[in-house]
Amino acid sequence: MNQEAWKKVEAAIEASKGTTIRQLFAADPARAERYTASAAGWTLDYSKNRIDANVMKALLKLAEAANLKAEIEKMFTGEKINRTENRAVLHTALRNCDPAAKVLVDGKDVMPDVRAVLAKMSAFADKVRKGEHKGFTGKRIKYVVNIGIGGSDLGPAMATIALAPFSKRGIKCFFVSNVDSTHLAETLREVKADQTLFIVASKTFTTQETMTNALSARTWLIEKLPSVNPNDVVSKHFVAVSTNAEEVSKFGIDTANMFGFWDWVGGRYSLPSAIGLSLMISIGPANFRKLLKGYWKMDKHFRTAKLDRNLPVILALLGILYANGYHAESYAVLPYDQYLSRLPAYLQQLDMESNGKSVTKDGKPVTYTTGPIEWGEPGTNGQHSFYQLIHQGTHLIPCDFIGFCKTHNAIADHHDKLMANFFAQTEALAFGKTAEQCRADGDPENLVPFKTFEGNRPTNTLLADELTPETLGALIALYEHKVFVQGVIWDIYSFDQWGVQLGKVLAKNVLKDLTADKPSLKHDSSTNALIARYRKVLGR
Ligand code: G6Q
Numbered sequence: 001m002n003q004e005a006w007k008k009v010e011a012a013i014e015a016s017k018g019t020t021i022r023q024l025f026a027a028d029p030a031r032a033e034r035y036t037a038s039a040a041g042w043t044l045d046y047s048k049n050r051i052d053a054n055v056m057k058a059l060l061k062l063a064e065a066a067n068l069k070a071e072i073e074k075m076f077t078g079e080k081i082n083r084t085e086n087r088a089v090l091h092t093a094l095r096n097c098d099p100a101a102k103v104l105v106d107g108k109d110v111m112p113d114v115r116a117v118l119a120k121m122s123a124f125a126d127k128v129r130k131g132e133h134k135g136f137t138g139k140r141i142k143y144v145v146n147i148g149i150g151g152s153d154l155g156p157a158m159a160t161i162a163l164a165p166f167s168k169r170g171i172k173c174f175f176v177s178n179v180d181s182t183h184l185a186e187t188l189r190e191v192k193a194d195q196t197l198f199i200v201a202s203k204t205f206t207t208q209e210t211m212t213n214a215l216s217a218r219t220w221l222i223e224k225l226p227s228v229n230p231n232d233v234v235s236k237h238f239v240a241v242s243t244n245a246e247e248v249s250k251f252g253i254d255t256a257n258m259f260g261f262w263d264w265v266g267g268r269y270s271l272p273s274a275i276g277l278s279l280m281i282s283i284g285p286a287n288f289r290k291l292l293k294g295y296w297k298m299d300k301h302f303r304t305a306k307l308d309r310n311l312p313v314i315l316a317l318l319g320i321l322y323a324n325g326y327h328a329e330s331y332a333v334l335p336y337d338q339y340l341s342r343l344p345a346y347l348q349q350l351d352m353e354s355n356g357k358s359v360t361k362d363g364k365p366v367t368y369t370t371g372p373i374e375w376g377e378p379g380t381n382g383q384h385s386f387y388q389l390i391h392q393g394t395h396l397i398p399c400d401f402i403g404f405c406k407t408h409n410a411i412a413d414h415h416d417k418l419m420a421n422f423f424a425q426t427e428a429l430a431f432g433k434t435a436e437q438c439r440a441d442g443d444p445e446n447l448v449p450f451k452t453f454e455g456n457r458p459t460n461t462l463l464a465d466e467l468t469p470e471t472l473g474a475l476i477a478l479y480e481h482k483v484f485v486q487g488v489i490w491d492i493y494s495f496d497q498w499g500v501q502l503g504k505v506l507a508k509n510v511l512k513d514l515t516a517d518k519p520s521l522k523h524d525s526s527t528n529a530l531i532a533r534y535r536k537v538l539g540r
Helices: 002-014 022-028 053-065 068-076 113-129 156-163 181-191 207-224 230-237 244-251 275-283 285-304 311-325 341-353 388-394 412-429 434-442 443-453 469-491 498-515 525-537
Strands: 036-039 040-044 141-145 174-178 196-201 238-242 258-260 331-336 372-377 399-404 459-464
Touching: 002 053, 002 311, 022 412, 036 285, 040 311, 040 469, 053 068, 053 311, 053 469, 068 285, 068 469, 113 258, 113 285, 141 207, 141 230, 141 275, 156 174, 156 275, 156 341, 156 469, 174 181, 174 196, 174 275, 181 207, 196 207, 196 230, 196 275, 207 230, 207 238, 207 244, 207 469, 207 498, 230 238, 238 244, 244 258, 258 275, 275 285, 285 311, 285 469, 311 469, 331 341, 341 372, 341 469, 388 412, 399 412, 412 459, 434 443, 459 469, 498 525
Parallel strands: 141 174, 141 196, 196 238, 238 258, 331 372, 331 399, 399 459
Antiparallel strands: 036 040, 040 459
16 A cells, blocks of 8 residues: 555544534534536445545545556556456456457457347347246256355356346255355255256355255256266256366367356456356346446446546445454445345355455565455344444444345335435434433433444435446446455455465365375364264264
């Protein structure tokens, strides 16, 4: 992080510290308007933050000092900015809806391949949805089971729930990710073999959890649908989404039934690629394209808007303000829409896997805080549990409140009540409740300290008309680019994940010791004893 520019941010924060959000509003009747910006169907009101003109100016200078505009161009134009893996980062190409667009990687335009895969996915999704792709016994597909983990699970799982109002209700989608056999077993209890399509989603097609689940699902299918040639059954009920044709074919899936993507699509950025196949089957190709269009609108906004009106940039700078300036360790994302129940989990991976790094791009340890802890729950449920700490605890938890003016399920006055809570919470967090207000409400003096709310708790409000494929796409792109901007300013690589790769090899060594006749047990004394206890219970 540019230290000279950061020192100026610190000075601006220091100068602003004596003024509360309440006072800032009192002093400036145009504050809400001043600190509201819109793009791609979303309005961001960031006025309820600990910011004034000087703080914002210093933060914007920090972005400029990191050459943000130039870095954004590098990403969009296919430069290999993921240098530890020597890869371009081009999830934006996946949703580039301009029919004339060209995006070059190593001199080759990737757009024809992107369009071809999208067309292949669309044709297949249509066949499944129309009942033309039949199972081995000639029945139509009613169940889709996506087998994948991490980036090959969280995106489609989140978005399939989010876009349920746009789904074909006759097709049920399931997502199996955990290697815990319970996940697969409980899912298989819900489906009928002759009407189930398994999508094995794995960029590498070597991930232990996914391959284990896929093999067991294959065994189950073959048992349920006996045939002289099991491959005839598998070919009707299994398709693959991967970059690794060789492994796909080794598994026994015809590569004609494989939907490809490329090494320049990071797992956690892969929902708009073929990884979104389960979602596309659920909502249909036309809605999937609307989702891409929403992403694209936000992409264009991010690439072209001035930094001070740029939604991802503003969110990123506010995040840096609290993480580095106020030492807030986490932030909460609070969607006031049941359909976004998995959004916090999705954003957890996006943010924490991307920016959970402690080494700068030149390989030196960072001297400042990087990626924050992200967490959340849909409102209003959180209000009845952890909001207590946000209102009155000792930790500073900046929050993003996400809501919609319209509901897909209008019943009585539910939606007004939901949104009343949505607006009331940010108001209470910003303005609190003074001791005088408590007394005026008749609170006895001994309770005043407990019923006083300090306020000055920062929130962003993100409001759209309605949850649609387009607004969802734009929302995801907004957070993707926010994470990108923070990575640029912190001078870290946001697109690798060596910590996740470590997990992929660690368990392999332990697995040998759990199952071998003569385990080597060359671990520490704690791990050795735990393994021994496990083996004893299982009689090994
Ligand atoms: C995402 C990560 C990680 C990855 C999974 C699954 O950015 O790299 O979550 O998506 O480990 O990997 P495969 O798709 O290769 O099975």
